[in-house]
Amino acid sequence: MSRSYYIAGNWKMHKTRAEAAELAKALVAQLKDGKHKYLVAPSFTSLETVGAIVKGTNIRLGAQNMAAEEIGAHTGEVSVLQLKDLGVQTVILGHSERRHNYKEDNALINKKVKLALQHGLEVILCVGELLEEREAGKAESVCETQTVKGLEGVPASELGKIVIAYEPVWAIGTGKTATPEDADAIHAYIRKVVGKLYGDAAAENIIIQYGGSVKAENAAQLMGKENIDGALVGGAALKADTFVPIAKFG
Ligand code: PGA
Numbered sequence: 001m002s003r004s005y006y007i008a009g010n011w012k013m014h015k016t017r018a019e020a021a022e023l024a025k026a027l028v029a030q031l032k033d034g035k036h037k038y039l040v041a042p043s044f045t046s047l048e049t050v051g052a053i054v055k056g057t058n059i060r061l062g063a064q065n066m067a068a069e070e071i072g073a074h075t076g077e078v079s080v081l082q083l084k085d086l087g088v089q090t091v092i093l094g095h096s097e098r099r100h101n102y103k104e105d106n107a108l109i110n111k112k113v114k115l116a117l118q119h120g121l122e123v124i125l126c127v128g129e130l131l132e133e134r135e136a137g138k139a140e141s142v143c144e145t146q147t148v149k150g151l152e153g154v155p156a157s158e159l160g161k162i163v164i165a166y167e168p169v170w171a172i173g174t175g176k177t178a179t180p181e182d183a184d185a186i187h188a189y190i191r192k193v194v195g196k197l198y199g200d201a202a203a204e205n206i207i208i209q210y211g212g213s214v215k216a217e218n219a220a221q222l223m224g225k226e227n228i229d230g231a232l233v234g235g236a237a238l239k240a241d242t243f244v245p246i247a248k249f250g
Helices: 017-031 044-054 080-085 096-101 106-118 131-135 139-150 156-161 180-198 200-205 216-223 240-247
Strands: 006-010 037-041 059-063 090-093 122-127 162-166 207-211 230-233
Touching (some): 006 207, 017 037, 017 240, 044 059, 156 162, 156 180, 216 230
Parallel strands (some): 006 037, 059 090, 122 162
């Protein structure tokens, strides 16, 4: 298998610049001999500070969102051009908190995906079902729709810059993790969906992270599954003591 593990920390709306710098420095020191691919995604306000610390290391700089437009009268939004100016390499798009709390739909997320790719950014496209959707037997179809619509118009030549994160909404920040078996089944399904769109080789190569209450205690079991290629970590990414053991699993 050619896929490598990719472990990302989503710091959400946490940390002042000083706090973000402290964590970034600790991660640089403790992950310098790490074997996997790493990313941290601080708040916009800490991107410049954290970017200066992770520059030239094995930790990528990510943003948690971006505007669907490049420039103009969009009060409160942050442009891809501004992110690139700060050295951002990756952007997380379609996170469930954006989809459900800020009402971002598939069309808007797709617009952002294409804009980010046009500007050479890597994209972590998040997909995942709500609890009621899982209980209604719709987990696969929800993830399929979010994947297909999120990638609409993305050419095969750009797929190498796409990472998918499967994050069942009921597992985010709740302490409930999908079992490794249940998560792997959805990952396999998403891989099949990518295969239908882009062919078998693309499906084999795409990195699919799992997210939702990942911690040191469950990371190895989850990532031990055939189709789980890494993790998108929220709560446990806020401290080096809890993130490093996940990042160094295996
Ligand atoms: P959590 O968040 O690890 O706190 O569940 C994951 C995420 O939302 O990316």
